[in-house]
Amino acid sequence: MSCLQGAAIMRGSRPPTNDTRPLSGENMSMPAIPSPASKPRLRPRLDQLKRADRIYGHVFDAILEQRLPPGTKLSEEALGEIFGVSRTVIRKTLLRLAHEGVISVRHHHGAMVATPSAEDARQILEARRVAELAIVRQATRMITREQITELQDLVAEERASFERGDRGTGIRLSGEFHMLLALVANNAPLAHFVRGLISQTSLIISQYEVPGSNICSYDEHAQLIKVIRGGGEEQAVRAMDAHLAHIGERLNLGAEKASTDLREVFAHIVNGPGRQRARSAAAAGAGEKKRT
Amino acid sequence: MSCLQGAAIMRGSRPPTNDTRPLSGENMSMPAIPSPASKPRLRPRLDQLKRADRIYGHVFDAILEQRLPPGTKLSEEALGEIFGVSRTVIRKTLLRLAHEGVISVRHHHGAMVATPSAEDARQILEARRVAELAIVRQATRMITREQITELQDLVAEERASFERGDRGTGIRLSGEFHMLLALVANNAPLAHFVRGLISQTSLIISQYEVPGSNICSYDEHAQLIKVIRGGGEEQAVRAMDAHLAHIGERLNLGAEKASTDLREVFAHIVNGPGRQRARSAAAAGAGEKKRT
DNA sequence: TCCTATCAAATTGTATCCAGTTTGGCCGTT
DNA sequence: AACGGCCAAACTGGATACAATTTGATAGGA
Incomplete structure (x- = not known):
């Protein structure tokens, strides 16, 4: 991980919800x-x-x-x-x-x-790809020398944390790298979106990561900074794409975990022999997502 | 609009927050x-x-x-x-x-x-572009004949609503078109994201739309369906891009509305003659977004 | 012995009550 | 007369009390 x-x-x-600026006429409730x-x-x-x-x-x-x-x-x-x-x-x-x-x-x-399903995981990673490729492209255009330094400092901290065995901080900083990049891109909605996806990715990893893959990615982050600094948008996008792909490759999404959606498992049964209560389950499931 | x-x-x-399925082992709190x-x-x-x-x-x-x-x-x-x-x-x-x-x-x-600022509006529309271009690309790949029919029916309703003067329903349905497309793309996080962006776009329009432009877009929606049905991803993406661009073109984001952030307006003043309370404003603004 | 139905404990959902903050008005002072 | 400070009304934030629902357990019956 x-x-x-x-x-x-x-x-x-x-x-989040109740911060805000005290004397402003304009106001956007988008997370500040x-x-x-x-x-x-x-x-x-x-x-x-x-x-x-x-x-x-x-x-x-x-x-x-x-x-x-x-x-x-x-x-x-x-x-x-x-x-x-x-x-x-x-x-x-x-x-x-x-x-x-x-x-x-x-x-x-x-x-x-939350216990995201394998399908959830797939969608979340895909959404991350969509958002972060756009972010890295924009960030490559706008980034300042100062911001590059900030990113480098962050990665240095990240590496230091992992090397001294402080895995918790390392994990946190590694997420912050992606967030900071999102901030550089200067798009609050996208940054907010990515923030949620990153946290959900954490849940996914804890559920689906294959045991052996304990590779840390601060070197990929460092590489990303180099490419971004270079200014080549397409190159930066490719680097980010590869980075995100590596995350997906460390997961085992093929076989769904044991506990999946019960109603899907028993979908072929017309009407279970169960108590009348089975009905309430169906009713409550009215407005819910149903993949496939 | x-x-x-x-x-x-x-x-x-x-x-939203408290629905969900009653008997499922898997569970993703992503909006259902x-x-x-x-x-x-x-x-x-x-x-x-x-x-x-x-x-x-x-x-x-x-x-x-x-x-x-x-x-x-x-x-x-x-x-x-x-x-x-x-x-x-x-x-x-x-x-x-x-x-x-x-x-x-x-x-x-x-x-x-909410009263989104012009900069907020710019970011929201850009985020929509990122998300919806990805959505339309994916939708073009996956869409079934049934879903095409659903979209067509929706646009027909939309057109009918506008033509009989029911602008409220028309506006609603026109948003539903974009949402339905997001559902076709089969990515819940992206769909949820776009949902929020669409609603915020409504606020933006009511604030920034230039008076004259009362063009309704069901024809562009119909055109989009045609292109999507054709199966050409790049073509569909271009069509959606154009459609979203038209939305932006109907807005006047150049000149910020009268009421903007007071602290920005008076930023050049070193320290207002105001009461000590000015300090609390600065403190409260600590963790807040500060564009430019 | 197994199944069903009723009941009680636990936990969430909702309403009400109290406290803290803001804001506009009133009054005193200069 | 104007400015500044004090005070009260209004409203939000948080805590507590009550109602509703679920769920596991227990007793009764086939």
Whole structure:
């Protein structure tokens, strides 16, 4: 596992729903992502964030660093007790995480860490490809010398973290690399989109990565910087494409994990012998995605 | 204005944060968007949605159809009274709308319909271009004859709505066209992303469209279908690119609207003669986007 | 012994209540 | 008369209390 998770940059720079500027007439509720021009301020001290944001950050990090593996139940009461707040704040946090796709929430069933299917994984990686190729192309056009230095510093940190065995920080920084690149491209919606995809990629990796492949990708990041600095758009796009492809190659998406969608598994059965309750399942599934 | 707003398909098919499937082992909290293969069920009756979803839908539609113009204050108490629920439910709804970028929420100031800046608009349209070009390419590869028929029916409805003067429905259907295309491409994250961008485009149009340009785009949609049916990916991409470009051309993004970011307007002033409170503004603006 | 139905514990969803913040108005001072 | 500060009303943020739903367990019957 390597190079595709990210946490801090995304969390810190985005006091999400209720930050904002106090005296502005214009206003875009798009998550406030600082442009690279103004000292991105990657990791604002957690202390000075609002409680809800702090909790969000902690849970987010825990998920990305896989201390909370996919499928883990996230009880509102338990979380509230842990962080010393009422369920109100926890619910707000969970709603945000759900919206970003890292947890799934079911009516009257609570929240759990998302367990993307192989098909989900395929779609997410493809979406990342679409977004990040556009980002790297734009970034190659716009990047300043200062920003190149920032990226290089980031990769240096990333490498240092991995080399001194601090895998957690390494994973985080490797995600931040992709985020910082997105900020360079100066497109807030795209950056926000990629941020979510990166975090979901983390879940995918923890589920589908083949055991042996513990290759870290800071060297690919360094290579990417070189190409971007060179200014060749198409070359940069190809480099990013290859980088993302390598991520996909380390996954085993061929065989779906054991636990898949039950209704799909038993789709051929006309009407199960089960209790009448089976009906409610079908009804609840009305507006839901159904691939194939 | 035409062809870029959308409401129903997105709302209806997406009992957002707390829908989900009841008996599935796999689970992806990505918004559940039905695939085109299974009768998309574009407009499930509002009656059978949960209250929170119903309210969300009503507000969402009102914003997209510009019955709630940008800048409108959305008081929790007022909304709660209108829909006959407590503020709790309203807050949940507002959080969701904020996540999707159609409203902006400020700490202790409440929610208001978003007023994207010209720069926001530029970024949103560019993001749409990135996403929709990829979508149309993929859709051209995968589309079935059935899906082509669905798209044609949709455009027919769209045209009929406009021709009988039902502009509201027309606007909705014209957005649904883009959404349906995204569903054909069979990539849930991309479809979700585009959904948000489409709704934000609606806000942009209501702010920046030049008065004269009341051209409706069902003919361009029909043309797009033809090209897609033809199967030429590059041709389809070019057609979509042109279509999106036309949207941008109808906007006046050159001169920022009157009300822009105050801090930017008075940036050249060293330190306003104002009360000490000016400081808090600067502090609150710490983690916020700062273009240029 | 196995199956079914009823019931209770647990947990989420919703409403209400209290606290903190903002904002506009009023009053005193200069 | 104008400016600055104080105060109260309005509204949002958070916590607690109550209602609804799920789910596992237990008792009854075939």
